[in-house]
Amino acid sequence: MTDIIETAKRARKAGYDFALLSTSKKNEALHTIASMLREASDEIFEINKKDVENARAKGLNEAMVDRLTFTKSRFDEMVDGLDKVAALADPCGKTFDGRVLPNGLEVVKKSVPFGVVGVIYESRPNVTVDIAGLCLKSGNACLLRGGSEAFNTNSLLHSIITKALEKCGINPDGVSFVDSTDRELVGTMLSLDQYIDVLIPRGGEKLQRMCQRESSIPVIIGGFGISHIFVDESADLDRSVDIIFNAKTQKPSACNSLDTLLVHEKIADKFLPMVLNKLKEKEVVVLAHDDAFAKCGNYPFLEKGIAEDFDREFLSLKMNVRIVPDVYEAITHLRVHNASHSDSILTDSRRNAELFVKSAGSACVYVNASTRFSDGGQFGMGAEVAISTQKLHARGPMALQELTTYQYVCSGDYIYRH
Incomplete structure (x- = not known):
């Protein structure tokens, strides 16, 4: 059985590495992932077809089956989204505010990654790629737990992503994946606040409310609502x-x-x-x-x-x-x-x-x-992690900027408080 705690520990360690990546290195990795996904498209479609057949055999509703299914246009949109994310400005290191105090202390408010983003999601295999790309560009590691109905497709996508990271000399643990369909691991994942900084559930209301109720990690709710x-x-x-x-x-x-x-x-x-x-x-x-x-x-x-x-x-x-x-x-x-x-x-x-x-x-x-x-790609964000329906800390399509927090960087000439 997957040792999810060890996986989370490795993701945490990789998160420190991801935070130090240069913009050019991140973009190189994003383009490499996109290229390798295109090269493996036939294999991906074949594996996805089997997941869809299994889902129908199990009697999953058509909405779930539709979300699970890769069409050429959906696949192209997913892969092209990586190139679009690479073309966007790096969200890390932006200065929001700055001032020099009378005592000479310079105080600057800058954007920084969360660290490790945990995502639990259902059906859509494109989420595996979307989140990996957005987290990479925003300097975050991620720990992904996809639905059992898309397990084979997600496993293959994750394998391609980690090979691309290794090819670029980047720690592959920065995109970690729970390679088990054991539902008990979800409960364990919700308790790993020592290693995961924020949790984003993508799925139906039942999943969202369960995460909100049981998680010791801050949760960003979204993706459901009456339109x-x-x-x-x-x-x-x-x-x-x-x-x-x-x-x-x-x-x-x-x-x-x-x-x-x-x-x-x-x-x-x-x-x-x-x-x-x-x-x-x-x-x-x-x-x-x-x-x-x-x-x-x-x-x-x-x-x-x-x-x-x-x-x-x-x-x-x-x-x-x-x-x-x-x-x-x-x-x-x-x-x-x-x-x-x-x-x-x-x-x-x-x-x-x-x-x-x-x-x-x-x-x-x-x-x-x-x-x-209402979509990160349609809004010019390249892709999205989720559509947040809460008011803190992010709202609407969550993309690069929403995957950062901030810190105060304070510099002085060897000064101290009187």
Whole structure:
């Protein structure tokens, strides 16, 4: 059985080495990892195919299977993300603030790595590469524990990454991997605050809450939440249809896909037939609530929604539809139903747009744009470790800067306190 404590100790030691890496060395390693992943793409796809087959045989839901599956575009996006991260500025050593005190002491606030970042994640094998790349560039070691359904793919990816690090003369323990599917090791990992500085769970709410409840390590929560779009009475209805279709159907299993559509009552009669006609192309199941049910007419994939559905993250081709009297009721709905991730208003009213933005408690709030943009790559960050839905210390897509903390560097001419 994997000795996770020894693995964490080695990661801790490697973290000291990673903190001293030059920017050029980090970038060399990132490009090398990307190159070696491209060279091994056939083998990676073959192994991933077996993981997908095993997942289906075990009866995993389609959202999990979809997240597990490598397509060419997803693979290319993952690998290209490493090159993009290499092109970004090094987040370490940045000066945020500085002053010279009357006694001659120079006080400078600088960004530094956390040390070791622990990540527990489900399904998505791209997370292995994304986190390894971001942690490397930000000077952090990482300890990764992926889901059992992606174990073979993750193991292969990790092997390629460590070989690339060795090729560049970098301590491979800086990207450590729990090479076991034993669930008891998760509990052990949550107790390793002596070696892991911050823990980031990526998965469903059950995983997130368990880590939050049981970890002795500071935890950054994110990646789940109900996403909403409110269509205001002033919205461009034709263009709104395209945004809603994209938010729901482009990648239904994504955490930023649309869960609940709120429609202003003054446009409901006109707009609902328009959007339903488009959603029908993908056979989206619509859970209509209250008077929205009658207005959805003969839509073939219509069901009557219940109150509990508003608190469900569907991760599939299913969504709520509710009619609201105004922007104030839309905002109230968001506050009641866990709107902490990605939420959007479609409107041509500047007043309502500003009101929505100021009132929404979301990590990412949009005006006239799809919620699907909540992504580190889409935000120009290269990739992301997670999308944080809490307010400390990071919020929204977490990339390089969010993987650093700071320290005060104080310099003097042999001075002491009087």
